[in-house]
Amino acid sequence: MIPRYLVDFDVAELTKLEADVLIIGSGIAGLYTAIKAAEDRNVLLITKKALMESNTRYAQGGIAAVTSDEDTPASHMQDTLIAGAGLCEPEAVRALVHEGPEGIQELIRLGTAFDREDGELALTREGAHSHRRILHANGDATGYEVVRALSEQVAAHPAIEVWEECMVIDLLTEHGECIGALVQRPDGERLYVTANATILCSGGSGQLFRYTTNPDIATGDGIAMAYRAGAAVRDMEFVQFHPTALCYPGAPRFLISEAVRGEGAMLRNIHGERFMEQYDSRQELAPRDIVARAIVHEMERTQATFVYLDITHEPPERVKQRFPTIYRTCLSFGLDMTTDWIPIAPAAHYMMGGVQTNLYGESSIARLFACGEVSSTGVHGANRLASNSLSEAIVFGSRIIDRLHSLPPLAGHTLLAYGDNRAELLASSVVEERHRLQETMVRYAGVRRHGEGLQAALDELQGQMPIFKAAVTSREEIEFANLLTCALLVTDGALLREESRGAHYREDFPKTDDSVWHKHVQQRREQGITEECVHDI
Ligand code: SIN
16 A cells, blocks of 8 residues: 655654745746735745746647637637536636636736737637637747746745755645645755645646656656545546657657647648548547547557658748747757658647645645646546646636635644654666656556556556655655556556546447446545546536
């Protein structure tokens, strides 16, 4: 069994610090909630790398919200529900589509410069959106612009203290509430922070898979810590694979934004033939899960490791101006997207599941909140609609801050200690263990899954459990323990869900089965795995 804490400790021996609000992570969710919380509280923001490093920083396509008179929240809601394949929580989606536009205005007030055309916000289209409603910045560098603007505000704010390069090891709980966290500084010193509210903003877990668009830091830390603390996590079997990541010798799986297809790019197999029509009438603009599976099928059919993305029919100046980052990156590998077809393949991109929250970002543990990719608010269902993630972070970030007003002060706590007599060192290299886990997940828990394969994955992952008995000290060891926790949650959930829905595709159960599986899968450390109803509209 996964232990309650990853390390042995006695807080009586540790330095203690206090904060009104503790925020873990510095993507859009962490930066935005820090700024909002700091309006009337002291905030401590802890991030395991530099303030500007996060998954958000690499977001290209943009942020979805209704800002045009030709569009409506009802249409945005409908598109989100359709993409979510029956598992969205309608009230969460309603909050997203109605409160998203105000969140955009707030981002603009905070200094985010979205692209404009003739003075109006420039809007693009992405897969499964019925309208042009995606805002973007510097063409395809939306995430970078958002974290630039917000991190400047955070760094200058007198009520926000930022700790960079610090690893949160575990959440501290007592009497059923979260009282703060155990933290490791870069020099290895451990201390603990108590806070009236702790907000997990630590992003997703793309590093579960060998091929991912996510940076190295996306190791599912927040989900794993919350699970160890006893919080409910939900929908972990739903991992989104982005259809179009660069697949070229020597190049990383660099994201080629969905907006490229939104602006007319076509998919072609290695023989140069378009193929999406055979899979979905929406063709290249079908929801991501459908496009990703179609690509994998076409790769197998043609015995190739990639397909092509072709935008060569568009005027070169327009392509360069609209997608400067993608253009430059492809060119650095000798690919000119204005004249060459770009080789691409699907790659792990986004975790739909996470720490289960209510409509105010509250987890099942008092004083513990979750915001952004780490959370499962119910907005994304079984398949996230493109560009809804940044909007979700600001909408639910604001809701969390409203909720903080009703939290009573934290009562005094007894001195916690935890011991499992961990003395052993890990027998093998943690780098190799991480690669082994990533290979297992790619092979058995990727775009297509099968019961036998998922069982084989569980067996492999169980073999890596000695990490939980080792005396972990380095950031890499803690991250591996977190990845392993998430891998077990994904695989357990995927094995239980005997149907195909959204991003979860079972070759042995290829149909969606609403009669049995119109449900969430919920997992808790002590209660195990259970099913939970979806709320109807
Ligand atoms: C993209 O630009 O395709 C990524 C946007 C997203 O994941 O929503």
